[in-house]
Amino acid sequence: MKSLPAIDRYSRQERFALIGKEGQEKLRASRVAVCGVGALGTVIAGTLARAGVGYLRLIDRDIVEWSNLQRQILFDEEDARTGRPKAEAAAKHLSLINKDVTVEPIATELNARSAQDLLSNVDLIVDGCDNFDTRFLINDFSLRHRVPWIYGGAIGASGQSMTILPGRTPCLRCLIETPPPPGSLPTCETAGIIAPASMIIASIESAEAIKILAGQSIAVTPGLFVLDLWNGTSKRINLDSLKDNPHCPACGRGEYPWLEGTLGSSTTSLCGRDAVQVIPSRAEGVDWERLKRDLSIKPGVQLTPFLVRFEAEGFEFSVFRDGRAIIRGTDDVVLARSLYARHIGC
């Protein structure tokens, strides 16, 4: 049977008067980086792909695990079984949803070294990540290069979101001058999360994204949106008193230490996960083919196009193309570095 043409694919969105055909064309011509493709990022990427945003860059350092499936809507059991990198798994599912969208999956860490490459050449950055170091890095990049970004966070039954338009709204550092130290804030792993909390926050981020991309930045909702789903309250906190703050280190004084790499960490314990991520210190990266060959002799090794996984000394190693490894079975960063040196060696 001949399939029906997809000509009215965006008709309902175009019929919404504030977008119209003109707004839809702007969405098609837009380029977005989604940083973190987990509970927030999968909903954001799915929504923007369905909305017809022309190009999505999906950045995530992690692999799909069983505990993700409860809320991370672009993944399935096969992804968890094979430990597929989240960026790749999300791209695969998005290609089935809307083939007209160009999706570029990038399974690596966003840090000071990679930010210039990974965040350049987009109209908007949308936050789906799970830590403040990365958000402060995005904030630095956004202000220096005048690219808008949208902050979102969710935990338990709560969440918050804020849109940052450089030069027009307060930035994240106006609100939080220094990021809470690693381990000081509850995480989804330690405090849990219900899917509707992350889905609502991601939907609010997506709505803000659609406004900006459709040329309606004027409609961006100002302030900090705060949600508590368990007692059914939401608030919008007015941040006008933080506008044009000359004392803000980022938007007032133009200091960008996360982007310059003087602040922020590169080797991290994945909080509450009983796992540590180790990044090779050599800036030029690793020889993947050689690494794969060397590691393929390990007993019980699994090889996929994206990673090599093996067990040694009772720990599970997942090694990625960029030489990065997630070592499961410990949260001790020093031990993880020495395990990396012993079993991966670069």
Next chain:
Amino acid sequence: MTEYRVLLFAQIREEAGQESLPIALPTNATVSDLRKALMERLPKSASLICQSMIAVDEAYASDNVCLKEKSRIACIPPVSGG
């Protein structure tokens, strides 16, 4: 003394086991005084309260802002998960 009802959010609310807390403070107390009093009342959440935003009448309030008798106050911790 003035009694304020402080709305709690996210982990602070969960750790307190209630949506709001009554806090009594001397007249002309500031946001900073309120933060200290909250930390004493909820010692388990002290570090989170220290990093939290205090909103007065649904607007961001810095530590030196003076509270008024009928101020509606909320304690909102940063949310990192995603």
